[in-house]
Amino acid sequence: MADNSKVCISDLKNNTGSNVTLSGWLYNSRSSGKLAFLIIRDGTGLCQCIVEKGRLPDELFNQLEHLGQESSLTITGTVRAEPRSAGGYELAVTDAKIICPTADYPITPKSHGVDFLLKNRHLHLRSQRQWCIGKIRHTVIDAIRRFFNDNGFTLVDTPIFTTIAGEEEQSLFEVDYFGTPIHLTQTGQLYLESAAMSFGRVYCFGPTFRAEKSKTRRHLTEFWMVEPEVAFIDMDGLLELAENFVTSIVIQVLKENRTQLETLGADIAALEKIKPPFYRLTYTQAVEILTGTKTKEFMAKQLEEMQNQKQRMEAKIAELDKQQSGQIKQWQKDKIAAELIDLRSELVELDTRIENNPKHAKLAAEFRWGKDLGGSDETIISQMHDKPIFVTHYPKDAKAFYMKTDPGNDKVVLNFDLLAPTGFGEIIGGSVREDDYDLLVKRMELQDLNPENYNWYLDLRKYGSVPHGGFGLGVERTVAWITGEKHIRQCIAFPRMMDKIYI
Numbered sequence: 001m002a003d004n005s006k007v008c009i010s011d012l013k014n015n016t017g018s019n020v021t022l023s024g025w026l027y028n029s030r031s032s033g034k035l036a037f038l039i040i041r042d043g044t045g046l047c048q049c050i051v052e053k054g055r056l057p058d059e060l061f062n063q064l065e066h067l068g069q070e071s072s073l074t075i076t077g078t079v080r081a082e083p084r085s086a087g088g089y090e091l092a093v094t095d096a097k098i099i100c101p102t103a104d105y106p107i108t109p110k111s112h113g114v115d116f117l118l119k120n121r122h123l124h125l126r127s128q129r130q131w132c133i134g135k136i137r138h139t140v141i142d143a144i145r146r147f148f149n150d151n152g153f154t155l156v157d158t159p160i161f162t163t164i165a166g167e168e169e170q171s172l173f174e175v176d177y178f179g180t181p182i183h184l185t186q187t188g189q190l191y192l193e194s195a196a197m198s199f200g201r202v203y204c205f206g207p208t209f210r211a212e213k214s215k216t217r218r219h220l221t222e223f224w225m226v227e228p229e230v231a232f233i234d235m236d237g238l239l240e241l242a243e244n245f246v247t248s249i250v251i252q253v254l255k256e257n258r259t260q261l262e263t264l265g266a267d268i269a270a271l272e273k274i275k276p277p278f279y280r281l282t283y284t285q286a287v288e289i290l291t292g293t294k295t296k297e298f299m300a301k302q303l304e305e306m307q308n309q310k311q312r313m314e315a316k317i318a319e320l321d322k323q324q325s326g327q328i329k330q331w332q333k334d335k336i337a338a339e340l341i342d343l344r345s346e347l348v349e350l351d352t353r354i355e356n357n358p359k360h361a362k363l364a365a366e367f368r369w370g371k372d373l374g375g376s377d378e379t380i381i382s383q384m385h386d387k388p389i390f391v392t393h394y395p396k397d398a399k400a401f402y403m404k405t406d407p408g409n410d411k412v413v414l415n416f417d418l419l420a421p422t423g424f425g426e427i428i429g430g431s432v433r434e435d436d437y438d439l440l441v442k443r444m445e446l447q448d449l450n451p452e453n454y455n456w457y458l459d460l461r462k463y464g465s466v467p468h469g470g471f472g473l474g475v476e477r478t479v480a481w482i483t484g485e486k487h488i489r490q491c492i493a494f495p496r497m498m499d500k501i502y503i
């Protein structure tokens with residue numbers, strides 16, 4: 001028979017005054033000798049459980065008082081509203097059963113270095129930060145599927161083993177397929193173009209692989225990408241689709257994950273501004289911005305602000321150092337130690353940004369029409385805007401073979417990148433596709449690709465070719481932008497990077 005008193009922490013709000021049992025893990029605790037405060041997590045939230053000496057057998061009180069972090073247990077008590085405690089409710093404990101007592105859990109509430117946490121990712125996933133990000137990622141993925149399913153798109157699962165390159169050949173991962181060298185997919189796009197000629201509006205959603213020799217905060221070697229592809233669409237239609245799509249993701253996260261966004265310190269007010277229309281810039285306009293005086297002034301102002309921020313942080317560190325050497329309780333010392341580790345690592349990052357500012361300003365000022373925009377160029381443009389920005393019409397020679405040449409200007413293609421605002425950078429890449437057989441073959445040859453390897457793809461231009469296009473949105477980059485997380489490795493449970501693959 002089901003035990004009706006068993007509830008989840010997220011359900012406590014419906015059980016005020018009742019005696020309930022929670023099952024979970026000890027997240028954190030402290031004791032005054034008479035009262036033990038246990039923070040329990042159960043996967044749905046956190047709850048402070050108050051154990052009063054005398055209300056339980058002494059032996060049990062003792063065990064609970066000294067229970068190690070991440071011990072698993074069931075705990076029973078009366079629910080009461082307490083606005084000051086995490087989650088807004090707490091439990092006045094009447095009983096508890098320890099399932100697996102734990103000693104020396106390696107990740108303490110104090111801060112740890114990035115490498116240590118990545119090596120312990122199987123445990124670090126239990127931290128509040130990773131939990132909040134994981135919940136938001138879940139919503140992002142749900143919103144993605146909902147948007148396409150509600151707008152007449154059919155899901156088509158494209159293969160992971162592929163024989164042709166969709167993006168730069170240098171970033172292909174080779175696989176030995178029963179003696180034949182093939183690749184892990186970089187994009188489902190080429191297959192999706194074929195499916196669009198059957199279903200009209202399609203999308204694929206899965207892991208993609210790029211052997212990027214890049215260790216930046218925006219690159220993984222395995223990441224999740226959703227790619228819609230639409231028959232009979234033009235550039236304006238694509239941009240409209242992309243802005244409605246991104247807006248729908250942000251709206252759903254704001255609706256379902258406000259508390260997680262707050263815990264992460266995400267900029268909720270900035271997210272609330274995300275509504276169509278997004279900004280639209282051509283690549284040529286973006287180059288004018290980068291090389292203009294506005295950018296020069298912007299970068300100088302930014303440098304000054306960062307230097308002021310550095311001074312404030314150093315003063316705060318000095319103050320905390322002083323407090324820590326004073327006569328304070330151990331738990332206060334631990335709290336300050338954690339704060340200091342965070343502040344010092346933020347300071348290291350700030351120093352890097354201060355150091356990079358003049359380099360990036362120089363790169364921007366010297367940018368010449370024809371190159372692809374670099375990561376720092378995208379960052380600058382995105383820092384100068386408070387809503388996402390479409391950058392369109394890139395130089396043909398800097399872009400993939402499948403992008404359609406602009407009929408009005410044969411130096412550029414009908415493509416776009418969508419840059420997330422306030423410094424995050426590119427989250428979407430897309431284009432109208434070259435639908436003319438001869439022009440496509442020519443583009444392949446110019447890029448040293450052998451058209452014979454693309455026979456089936458070229459067939460699509462022989463049999464009922466139509467204007468069509470689509471785009472790809474990176475899930476980890478989108479989650480990082482929404483949550484305000486600096487590095488996309490935090491936005492997937494088990495990240496794969498060029499120099500890091502621990503578990």
Ligand code: 4AD
Pocket residue numbers: 166167186187188189210212218219220221223225227228426427428429430431470471472473474475476477488
């Ligand atoms: O701009 P990309 O390379 O576009 C394509 O792959 C097209 N075939 C998509 C299409 O038109 N159907 O990649 C699209 C997005 C990027 O904007 C970025 O969000 C993400 O995929 N992305 C990465 N994310 C994490 N790590 C990497 N190494 C990534 N490379 C691309």
